[in-house]
Amino acid sequence: MKYAVIRFPGSNCDWDMYYVLRDQLKVEPIFVDYRETNLPIDVVAVIVPGGFSYGDYLRSGAIARFAPIMEDIKKFAEAGNPVLGVCNGFQILTEAHLLPGGLRKNQHLEFICQQQDLFVQNNQTTFSNQFKPGEKVMMPVAHGDGNYYCDDVTLQQLRTHNQIVLTYSKNPNGSVADIAGIVNEQGNVMGMMPHPERASELVLGGTDGLRLFQSVVTRQLQK
Numbered sequence: 484m485k486y487a488v489i490r491f492p493g494s495n496c497d498w499d500m501y502y503v504l505r506d507q508l509k510v511e512p513i514f515v516d517y518r519e520t521n522l523p524i525d526v527v528a529v530i531v532p533g534g535f536s537y538g539d540y541l542r543s544g545a546i547a548r549f550a551p552i553m554e555d556i557k558k559f560a561e562a563g564n565p566v567l568g569v570c571n572g573f574q575i576l577t578e579a580h581l582l583p584g585g586l587r588k589n590q591h592l593e594f595i596c597q598q599q600d601l602f603v604q605n606n607q608t609t610f611s612n613q614f615k616p617g618e619k620v621m622m623p624v625a626h627g628d629g630n631y632y633c634d635d636v637t638l639q640q641l642r643t644h645n646q647i648v649l650t651y652s653k654n655p656n657g658s659v660a661d662i663a664g665i666v667n668e669q670g671n672v673m674g675m676m677p678h679p680e681r682a683s684e685l686v687l688g689g690t691d692g693l694r695l696f697q698s699v700v701t702r703q704l705q706k
């Protein structure tokens with residue numbers, strides 16, 4: 484039962500993620516290099532961590548999506564397995580079309596790094612079942628390109644299928660409909676700009692992020 488943390492050139496939240504999975508969540512994490520073509524057979528969840536893959540050149544996540552490991556991540560996702568992208572991971576998953584929409588430069592064109600209040604809009608997903616509906620939670624954001632955009636038709640689809648999981652209580656970046664995190668229509672792929680791995684220990688200011696990871700474990704134990 485391994486949790487794969489994918490590493491690209493420029494990933495920088497990989498160790499934070501590994502540490503939280505191992506020491507706080509008590510599951511077995513492994514790093515998987517972007518040059519690999521196959522995920523190890525005993526992987527039960529994939530996490531694409533934050534960072535600046537390929538220096539954010541061209542557009543955040545736009546180069547990483549062509550990395551060899553992405554083909555197998557797509558197959559893994561299509562088979563219904565959980566895939567979570569955080570920050571740059573979210574950007575990579577939209578660029579790879581595993582999630583709809585895209586991430587643009589923050590409206591005010593500045594990098595933001597701050598604690599952020601969020602609302603849980605859907606607590607029925609693989610990634611949010613340990614929250615109460617409408618609950619206010621806190622996780623930090625740290626991004627320059629966190630401005631989620633999708634067209635009106637896509638937004639309507641997101642709403643119809645209950646795919647909006649997290650919204651900002653005070654929109655920090657100009658995201659459409661205050662969106663901070665979404666799932667795909669099947670509900671097994673999630674992308675979010677806030678960093679749950681930086682909110683998984685009291686010493687870091689809170690443990691709301693840990694409950695997001697615990698949601699994944701809970702869902703797996705129910706299988």
Ligand SMILES: NC(=O)CC[C@H](N)C(=O)O
Pocket residue numbers: 532533534535536539543569570571572625626627628629
């Ligand atoms: N913390 C991160 O993952 C940063 C994400 C991204 N490279 C940005 O600045 O928007």
